[in-house]
Amino acid sequence: MSVVTLTIDEKIVSAQEGQTLLDVARENAIDIPTLCHLDGVSEAAACRLCLVEVVGTSRLLPACVTRAAEGMVVHTTTPKLVEYRRMILELFFTERNHVCSVCVANSACELQALAASQGMIHVRLDYLHPHLPVDTSHQQFGIDHNRCILCTRCVRACDEIEGAHTWDVAGRGIHSRVITDLAQPWGEATSCTSCGKCVQACPTGALFRQGSTVAEMQKDREQLAFLVRARKEKQWIS
Amino acid sequence: MSTRIVIDPVTRIEGHAKISIFLDEADQVKEARFHVVEFRGFERFCVGRPFTEMAGLSARVCGICPVSHILASSKTGDRLLAVTIPPAAEKLRRLMNLGQITQSHALSFFHLSAPDFLLGWESSPATRNVFGLIAANKEVARGGIRLRQFGQEIIEALGGRKIHPAWSVPGGVREPLPTERRDYLLSRVDEARTTTQQAISAFKDLLDRFSEEIEVFGKFPSLFLSLVGRDGEWEHYDGILRMIDAEGNTLVDIDPQRYFDYLGEHIEHDSFLKSPYYKPLGYPQGAYRVGPLARLNICQRMGTPLADAELVEYRQRGGGIVHSSFFFHYARLIEILCATERIKRLLEDPDLMSNRLRAQASINNLEAVGVSEAPRGTLFHHYCVDENGLLTRVNMIIATGQNALPMNSTITQIARRYVQGRTIPEPILNRIEAGIRAFDPCLSCSTHAAGQMPLLVQLIAADGQVVDEARR
Ligand code: SF4
Ligand code: FES
Numbered sequence A: 001m002s003v004v005t006l007t008i009d010e011k012i013v014s015a016q017e018g019q020t021l022l023d024v025a026r027e028n029a030i031d032i033p034t035l036c037h038l039d040g041v042s043e044a045a046a047c048r049l050c051l052v053e054v055v056g057t058s059r060l061l062p063a064c065v066t067r068a069a070e071g072m073v074v075h076t077t078t079p080k081l082v083e084y085r086r087m088i089l090e091l092f093f094t095e096r097n098h099v100c101s102v103c104v105a106n107s108a109c110e111l112q113a114l115a116a117s118q119g120m121i122h123v124r125l126d127y128l129h130p131h132l133p134v135d136t137s138h139q140q141f142g143i144d145h146n147r148c149i150l151c152t153r154c155v156r157a158c159d160e161i162e163g164a165h166t167w168d169v170a171g172r173g174i175h176s177r178v179i180t181d182l183a184q185p186w187g188e189a190t191s192c193t194s195c196g197k198c199v200q201a202c203p204t205g206a207l208f209r210q211g212s213t214v215a216e217m218q219k220d221r222e223q224l225a226f227l228v229r230a231r232k233e234k235q236w237i238s
Numbered sequence B: 001m002s003t004r005i006v007i008d009p010v011t012r013i014e015g016h017a018k019i020s021i022f023l024d025e026a027d028q029v030k031e032a033r034f035h036v037v038e039f040r041g042f043e044r045f046c047v048g049r050p051f052t053e054m055a056g057l058s059a060r061v062c063g064i065c066p067v068s069h070i071l072a073s074s075k076t077g078d079r080l081l082a083v084t085i086p087p088a089a090e091k092l093r094r095l096m097n098l099g100q101i102t103q104s105h106a107l108s109f110f111h112l113s114a115p116d117f118l119l120g121w122e123s124s125p126a127t128r129n130v131f132g133l134i135a136a137n138k139e140v141a142r143g144g145i146r147l148r149q150f151g152q153e154i155i156e157a158l159g160g161r162k163i164h165p166a167w168s169v170p171g172g173v174r175e176p177l178p179t180e181r182r183d184y185l186l187s188r189v190d191e192a193r194t195t196t197q198q199a200i201s202a203f204k205d206l207l208d209r210f211s212e213e214i215e216v217f218g219k220f221p222s223l224f225l226s227l228v229g230r231d232g233e234w235e236h237y238d239g240i241l242r243m244i245d246a247e248g249n250t251l252v253d254i255d256p257q258r259y260f261d262y263l264g265e266h267i268e269h270d271s272f273l274k275s276p277y278y279k280p281l282g283y284p285q286g287a288y289r290v291g292p293l294a295r296l297n298i299c300q301r302m303g304t305p306l307a308d309a310e311l312v313e314y315r316q317r318g319g320g321i322v323h324s325s326f327f328f329h330y331a332r333l334i335e336i337l338c339a340t341e342r343i344k345r346l347l348e349d350p351d352l353m354s355n356r357l358r359a360q361a362s363i364n365n366l367e368a369v370g371v372s373e374a375p376r377g378t379l380f381h382h383y384c385v386d387e388n389g390l391l392t393r394v395n396m397i398i399a400t401g402q403n404a405l406p407m408n409s410t411i412t413q414i415a416r417r418y419v420q421g422r423t424i425p426e427p428i429l430n431r432i433e434a435g436i437r438a439f440d441p442c443l444s445c446s447t448h449a450a451g452q453m454p455l456l457v458q459l460i461a462a463d464g465q466v467v468d469e470a471r472r
Helices: A021-027 A079-095 A110-117 A153-162 A197-201 A222-232 B051-061 B066-081 B087-119 B130-136 B138-159 B179-216 B256-261 B292-298 B305-318 B327-347 B404-418 B426-437
Strands: A003-008 A011-016 A051-054 A060-062 A073-075 A141-144 A167-170 A177-180 A207-209 B018-023 B029-035 B223-228 B240-244 B250-254 B263-267 B274-278 B367-374 B377-385 B391-397 B456-460 B466-471
Touching: A003 A021, A011 A021, A051 A079, A060 A079, A079 A110, A153 A167, A153 A197, A153 A222, A197 A207, A197 A222, B018 B404, B029 B404, B051 B066, B051 B377, B051 B391, B066 B087, B066 B367, B066 B377, B087 B138, B087 B179, B087 B327, B087 B367, B087 B426, B130 B138, B138 B179, B179 B305, B179 B327, B179 B404, B223 B292, B223 B367, B223 B377, B240 B256, B240 B292, B250 B256, B256 B263, B256 B367, B256 B377, B274 B404, B292 B327, B305 B327, B404 B426
Parallel strands: A003 A073, B018 B456
Antiparallel strands: A003 A011, A051 A060, A051 A073, A141 A207, A167 A177, B018 B029, B223 B240, B240 B250, B263 B274, B367 B377, B377 B391, B456 B466
């Protein structure tokens, strides 16, 4: 595999051809915020938080699916990007009901952490306040659609790591929501193995362990990447 | 376009209210009413949420006594799970409630009411506050501040935060008490008790000067309700509900799970407060008082030596079953004393440090009630859930709601005594306010929403005209 050289934020870096900009940036300790990206599963490029500017292209490109190429000049934190990211976060907050103070994932939530790190100090749009259900029919886990940002991390983790494909997305646009099996209550979804990977994958308090109270839902997201790596490298056998 | 922002003066009642004094044809005070016009909607918007969230959610009903709500809520949760919580968890919850009673009563007494007692109702409003108190009597003010801090430190040691500790949960509690925090609290408890004893003896010295206030600040016969231990001991966390009449006779002992058999809730047309009443007597005859006065009238003993001795004297001074709402202050001090003695006992209990703290279970009851004593009085949480633990109905009965009618009687009595003709002079306004403050109402809580409204007193003539108005 050939090596390419590019510039990210004035820093000259080298990368394997085909590596994503996100990957290269992280290898070089350049922080690009992400939300739908999850180590160990494929990319969805759904959240648009990782958008970067590439000189010579008028469009903003998602770093998680844009490949590094020879001579590329990339900017990750221009004023325009900062403003876009804040706007995206504000849209997340207005679309559903994210009330951190009473959420099970308070202080362990990626959305909350991003709002803080990206300087989202208020929301300029009206909240939509939808009436969305909570499904606690599963013995061990629950889903609160009010907190879901449709990143599809649960869908990918369930499909690609566990191989059950219990989760999917139904509906369009603002009416989209994640479903279990054919939109049955989770407790009746026969494909679910109750492995809990989706709960770990979820960046917010949307997926939680039953009985969790405020700020109690800690998530171990690295475990998923660990499982994938161990399987790929056959760490169990050696 | 310009915007005008008006910041109303902050009063020493937590929350805001409007008071109407109605005059009759001869311009004599006929009746006074206390309206709460903040919005209440809390019970509605919890529906559909998992019941496990209620402890954290209900702590947001009120920033003044979140601990009481968390305890009532987690007790309700225990019932939904149908579990008996581990002994250490119960002791820790009790410890937290005692911390809450201490800090809340200390706030009420030292910060909110002591300025009246020590500086006088007629002193200037500019200095009749905790700062004026510090200037006039540093020792009392300092002791009071440290006492309140002690209560808050207990809450913080357990909940991790002073204000919204989502620590007590269905099935038990989340975290143990760290040993070094226990030791620290133990090192503070004696000072807290001494401060309280000093305050009690100072208050007793003043009591003779307050013979007038004792008579007019809401002295009337009424029913009383509180939790009480099965053996008649003062109780703040569990036990049975007892309703007594004005002579102290037990009308009924109620299983908290069946409170609705005996307690009805009346909705006032001009207030968002619900006014509960004792069903057999109907509304409004069945109005009753809750809180420190009720608890001390109902229990046979406090269950700790120093507080028990004070209870005997309190009853001598108050005439057996105490009817004067002014004695709320006195009762509060005795409760703090009892709390400090019990806190010490708990902190020295080796059981307290066990790390078996939480029972795990799923939904086993679809309906449950949790009752505890908040500093201001009996607090009820009542939930119905579906098979999956999602709330289908929530009802809460709050101390200030139960005291609403007695507060009206208190203001009426004060107004009759001090208001003559068609004006409201400033010192009388203070007395009305102090009469309400005896109950230590927390209005944002009792209306289940945080809102703001200045205290407004209106004098209304027989023809319905507002003839005088005063604002603070
Ligand atoms: S449930 Fe969680 S992981 Fe799944 S789409 Fe929603 S936010 Fe993403
Ligand atoms: S992380 Fe790239 S679009 Fe979400």
